[in-house]
Amino acid sequence: MTATGTFGLSSEARNLQWLLGNLVEEVPGVRSVAVVSSDGLLLLSSDPDAQTGAPTADRTDGPRGSSADLATIVSGIGSLTVGAARLMDGGGVKQTMVAMEEGSVFVMSISDGSLLGVHATPDCDMSVIAYHMALFVGRAGHVLTPELRSELAKSARSVESGR
Numbered sequence: 001m002t003a004t005g006t007f008g009l010s011s012e013a014r015n016l017q018w019l020l021g022n023l024v025e026e027v028p029g030v031r032s033v034a035v036v037s038s039d040g041l042l043l044l045s046s047d048p049d050a051q052t053g054a055p056t057a058d059r060t061d062g063p064r065g066s067s068a069d070l071a072t073i074v075s076g077i078g079s080l081t082v083g084a085a086r087l088m089d090g091g092g093v094k095q096t097m098v099a100m101e102e103g104s105v106f107v108m109s110i111s112d113g114s115l116l117g118v119h120a121t122p123d124c125d126m127s128v129i130a131y132h133m134a135l136f137v138g139r140a141g142h143v144l145t146p147e148l149r150s151e152l153a154k155s156a157r158s159v160e161s162g163r
Helices: 011-026 048-052 067-087 126-140 146-160
Strands: 030-036 042-045 095-100 103-109 115-120
Touching: 011 030, 011 042, 011 126, 011 146, 030 067, 042 067, 042 146, 067 095, 067 103, 067 115, 095 126, 103 126, 115 126
Parallel strands: none
Antiparallel strands: 030 042, 030 115, 095 103, 103 115
């Protein structure tokens, strides 16, 4: 379920993984989820292939490639909307939604500048997904300290490199 295994992680990191797993398992229409740091690094992912290193080219239920693709998309959307909000004097960006013919992407800010991204099916209930994302952000925002972000990023990098 995550970009990391649970072995050797702090209880805070395991709790965040559990919250992410609940978001994926309990909310209908969610295909994949990623938590990305303010500098674009993947911290957590719902992609089961990220943990095993299995090839993801034949996947049809998430972004093409892997959780890294969703992280890149989330980071790009986040950056674009922050720039747009600055140009429009709109204040901070709370949530962004992109509706496509074959799915939707939701991006929500976490208090520390990190982002929560969700890729969902085209028939999802957008209000239910937004509600559960807000719950995740509310629960994760206060525990996502610089130390925990560093731990999660290091763990994600070790999984990506196959260690």
